[in-house]
Amino acid sequence: xxxxxxxxxxxxxxxxxxxxxxxxxxxxxxxxxxxxxxxxxxxxxxxxxxxxxxxxxxxxxxxxxxxxxxxxxxxxxxxxxxxxxxxxxxxxxxxxxxxxxxxxxxxxxxxxxxxxxxxxxxxxxxxxxxxxxxxxxxxxxxxxxxxxxxxxxxxxxxxxxxxxxxxxxxxxxxxxxxxxxxxxxxxxxxxxxxxxxxxxxxxxxxxxxxxxxxxxxxxxxxxxxxxxxxxxxxxxxxxxxxxxxxxxxxxxxxxxxxxxxxxxxxxxxxxxxxxxxxxxxxxxxxxxxxxxxxxxxxxxxxxxxxxxxxxxxxxxxxxxxxxxxxxxxxxxxxxxxxxxxxxxxxxxxxxxxxxxxxxxxxxxxxxxxxxxxxxxxxxxxxxxxxxxxxxxxxxxxxxxxxxxxxxxxxxxxxxxxxxxxxxxxxxxxxxxxxxxxxxxxxxxxxxxxxxxxxxxxxxxxxxxxxxxxxxxxxxxxxxxxxxxxxxxxxxxxxxxxxxxxxxxxxxxxxxxxxxxxxxxxxxxxxxxxxxxxxxxxxxxxxxxxxxxxxxxxxxxxxxxxxxxxxxxxxxxxxxxxxxxxxxxxxxxxxxxxxxxxxxxxxxxxxxxxxxxxxxxxxxxxxxxxxxxxxxxxxxxxxxxxxxxxxxxxx
Numbered sequence: 001x002x003x004x005x006x007x008x009x010x011x012x013x014x015x016x017x018x019x020x021x022x023x024x025x026x027x028x029x030x031x032x033x034x035x036x037x038x039x040x041x042x043x044x045x046x047x048x049x050x051x052x053x054x055x056x057x058x059x060x061x062x063x064x065x066x067x068x069x070x071x072x073x074x075x076x077x078x079x080x081x082x083x084x085x086x087x088x089x090x091x092x093x094x095x096x097x098x099x100x101x102x103x104x105x106x107x108x109x110x111x112x113x114x115x116x117x118x119x120x121x122x123x124x125x126x127x128x129x130x131x132x133x134x135x136x137x138x139x140x141x142x143x144x145x146x147x148x149x150x151x152x153x154x155x156x157x158x159x160x161x162x163x164x165x166x167x168x169x170x171x172x173x174x175x176x177x178x179x180x181x182x183x184x185x186x187x188x189x190x191x192x193x194x195x196x197x198x199x200x201x202x203x204x205x206x207x208x209x210x211x212x213x214x215x216x217x218x219x220x221x222x223x224x225x226x227x228x229x230x231x232x233x234x235x236x237x238x239x240x241x242x243x244x245x246x247x248x249x250x251x252x253x254x255x256x257x258x259x260x261x262x263x264x265x266x267x268x269x270x271x272x273x274x275x276x277x278x279x280x281x282x283x284x285x286x287x288x289x290x291x292x293x294x295x296x297x298x299x300x301x302x303x304x305x306x307x308x309x310x311x312x313x314x315x316x317x318x319x320x321x322x323x324x325x326x327x328x329x330x331x332x333x334x335x336x337x338x339x340x341x342x343x344x345x346x347x348x349x350x351x352x353x354x355x356x357x358x359x360x361x362x363x364x365x366x367x368x369x370x371x372x373x374x375x376x377x378x379x380x381x382x383x384x385x386x387x388x389x390x391x392x393x394x395x396x397x398x399x400x401x402x403x404x405x406x407x408x409x410x411x412x413x414x415x416x417x418x419x420x421x422x423x424x425x426x427x428x429x430x431x432x433x434x435x436x437x438x439x440x441x442x443x444x445x446x447x448x449x450x451x452x453x454x455x456x457x458x459x460x461x462x463x464x465x466x467x468x469x470x471x472x473x474x475x476x477x478x479x480x481x482x483x484x485x486x487x488x489x490x491x492x493x494x495x496x497x498x499x500x501x502x503x504x505x506x507x508x509x510x511x512x513x514x515x516x517x518x519x520x521x522x523x524x525x526x527x528x529x530x531x532x533x534x535x536x537x538x539x540x541x542x543x544x545x546x547x548x549x550x551x552x553x554x555x556x557x558x559x560x561x562x563x564x565x566x567x568x569x570x571x572x573x574x575x576x577x578x579x580x581x582x583x584x585x586x587x588x589x590x591x592x593x594x595x596x597x598x599x600x601x602x603x604x605x606x607x608x609x610x611x612x613x614x615x616x617x618x619x620x621x622x623x624x625x626x627x628x629x630x631x632x633x634x635x636x637x638x639x640x641x642x643x644x645x646x647x648x649x650x
Contacts, residue, residue: 013149015074016159018142019066022082023059025135030055030089030201033132037093039100039485040197041580046181047197054174054200059085060167062202067160071152079143083136089201090132097124098421100484101301102192102204104320105212123422123441174199182581193568194581212320215619222620230549230613230622238546239535239557247542248519253472254344254537256311256413257459259452260304260420261482264293264509265495271435271446279457280476283513289521292555295512298529299480300567304415305357307479310530312336312366314550316614317567323618328362329636331624333548335534336411337367337634342543345369345407349399350415351377351390354641364636371641372402383426391429392418392455400462408471418455419448419482439490442483449482470517473540477533478510501579502589505572516540527562527574528555547628551614565607576600578607 011017031052034040042051062085066078088103095103142148178185178198185198186207195204267284269276284291299306302322309323310316312334317323323330336346347370354360354373363371377390377398384394395416403412418425423444432450434443456476463469483491485507488499497503512528514536515521531552535545539554553560563573570578576592576599577584583592583600592600617623627633 012142013151015151018075018148019063019078019163021142022063022078022139023056025138026059026063026082026085027055029086029132029135030059033089033093034196034201038096038193038196040193042197046177050174050177050181050198051200053170053177054198054203057167057170057174058200058202060163061171064160064164064167067163072150075143075150079139082139085202086133086136088205090129092201093129093132094121094124097486098484100486102196102201102208104192104208104301171203174203208320215318215320215615218616218619219621222622222625224625226616226620227549227622227626230617231626233609233613234549234551235546237551237553237561239553239559239561241539241544241554242556242558245519245556246539249473249516249540250542251409252516252541253409253468254339254411254541255463255468255472255474257456257474257476258304258413258415259456259476259478259511260416260418261480262419262449262452262478262511263482263507264295264478264511265507266446266449267293267511272433274432276432276446276449277453279453279460280511280513283456283476283515284523286515287521288515288517288519290514290516290519290556291521291523292512292514292526292528293509293523294525294527295477295510295555296508296527296529296564296566296572297478297480297510298531298564298566302357304479305359306567307477307530308357308413308415310552311477311533314531314534314548314552315618316531316551316565316611318618319567319611319615322357324357324359324362327618327621328358328365330365330618330621332365332367332634333623333628333631334366334634335537336369338538338543338548338631339411339541340367340369341630341632342409342541344409344411346411347372347402347406348413348415349395349402350374351379351395352388352415352417356388360641363641364639365634367634367636368639370402370406372399373641375643376402383429386417386420387422387424388417388420390417392416392452393458396455396459396462400466403468404466414459416452416455419445419452421482423448423482425451435494437490437493439487442487442490442494445482472517473537474513474515475533475537476511476513476515477530478512480510481508483507500589501582502577502584502586505570505577505579508566508572514540524555526555526560527564527572528552528560529564532560547630549617549623549626549628551610563603563607565611567611569604569608569611571603571607573603576603578604 034051042048062081063078065081066074069077092102182194182198185194192204195207199207266277268281275281283289297307298310298316300317300319302309302317302324305322305324306317313332339346346368348363348368349372350359352374354371360371360373374389379385379390384391399414421441423441425448429451430447432447435446437443463472485504488504492499532555533552535550535552536555538545563571565571573586575586577586578600583597584590585592
């Protein structure tokens with residue numbers, strides 16, 4: 001070890017000198033990035049020390065792989081590993097700027113989405129980002145410059161092992177201190193933020209890869225006995241339907257209108273004295289509308305696809321990636337499959353490619369009869385197009401003939417894209433001004449939200465013109481947040497208050513409207529989430545859900561569970577909120593005192609169990625072992641959504 005770090009070792013004319021320069025640069029860059037680009041909630045001396053320590057162990061370990069190679073190849077391997085680690089770090093920075101989350105292995109499988117991202121990614125790239133790669137240029141110089149002599153002799157294995165041993169010791173110390181600060185770090189939680197905060201960006205990537213492989217192996221190891229605990233849980237948490245509403249929409253068509261990136265604070269919000277969403281405001285007060293003002297999105301990395309997954313199945317999205325991508329071939333007992341046994345035809349309408357979020361495959365497993373994607377629409381006019389497909393108004397207009405052709409009763413879903421990040425819109429189409437916070441995402445958000453509101457009013461009018469309105473249950477739901485907590489400074493101006501942890505959690509509310517002509521409506525303050533939509537809808541249609549594996553419960557039932565789990569293991573409820581490892585009083589927003597901790601911990605335990613059981617069902621594909629009474633299993637091979645095949649069939 002003494003020979004390893006002598007004076008000569010630090011010369012750039014030795015491989016060890018170049019290696020140490022690489023370690024110092026990567027260590028410093030990663031620490032500064034983790035500190036400034038991610039909102040990790042670092043508190044106290046220990047957490048700050050761990051944030052400083054964890055990049056060092058990773059840099060030594062991964063870059064140390066180069067010592068295993070001979071001659072100048074070790075310089076090449078050092079450069080390649082350094083460059084890849086820099087790209088991984090920067091990719092997470094860009095991803096985090098929009099999603100407030102980190103890349104996981106399953107999200108890499110979602111490459112079919114990347115081609116449609118276009119300008120959305122460009123808005124996330126900053127001029128100063130070039131600084132992320134200045135050190136990479138330095139490494140290229142050290143590798144290829146003739147001014148730097150290259151050692152061609154083999155680096156002794158004893159010295160190489162010594163360096164790797166130092167790396168492992170640092171990493172073990174890091175893990176030990178992390179476990180002392182947060183026990184069961186790697187087994188207890190679902191929040192990637194904790195892993196990055198305590199173990200660092202690169203160790204998180206290893207952890208994520210291991211977790212992904214474990215999840216992938218669960219299906220092969222699963223059998224019917226794994227369902228026993230799940231069925232016992234879902235049946236014991238079943239909520240009896242409300243007699244007043246059970247069957248209130250029996251036999252009616254079902255029409256879902258998807259509100260992309262739409263947060264509930266927009267309802268009744270006035271910008272410069274003007275209502276942002278006048279039609280939705282009126283709908284919330286309609287005598288035949290159930291409006292839920294404490295309804296929360298529960299999406300994870302799958303965002304829109306997670307929202308769809310939950311409302312169709314009453315199962316949670318996955319902790320990593322999107323079930324639409326990685327679990328498309330699973331067996332499901334989704335709404336289209338359930339309703340087929342009651343004579344319903346099902347269809348989805350979407351003005352984007354069918355491959356986006358792998359919809360053209362996963363919809364087959366859900367049992368959708370038809371999927372009208374962008375190939376069915378006229379997308380040739382640039383003024384009708386948004387970043388992610390056809391704008392809402394022409395989308396609804398062009399969908400009229402397809403909807404009219406469906407046999408009734410039908411179960412349908414319209415997925416819109418007009419109110420999507422980065423919220424830019426042709427100014428000739430806008431009917432309200434921008435906000436003035438200085439944050440373009442927030443300022444533009446109100447214009448695309450107003451456009452969405454106008455398009456929804458158009459859709460309602462079309463249904464009336466087509467004679468479908470009176471016999472249809474129309475459900476409008478927000479899929480996920482539009483403005484992430486990275487914009488809290490601007491949102492504080494919008495809301496007129498500081499965005500505290502509890503206020504931030506409350507901003508995760510999304511709209512839920514259930515409109516049934518002739519039904520007695522109301523504004524419900526019940527707490528609920530997207531997993532609760534399926535049992536609520538089926539009970540309104542007069543279909544009991546007791547025999548189904550569903551993790552939500554009927555929002556209208558007196559037995560409804562008002563604890564709303566989030567995908568990262570946090571939760572919100574009428575009494576206690578769990579946010580970033582801390583518990584708060586829901587009413588006051590203040591941290592709980594010791595007398596309330598027993599209740600908080602029991603609620604947290606319940607949330608963790610529910611998420612774990614849902615993941616067990618999805619990762620193990622357990623529904624293949626169970627068929628509820630009266631349910632006909634879906635045969636996904638019966639469905640083909642290509643336009644040519646549909647035309648021939650007609």
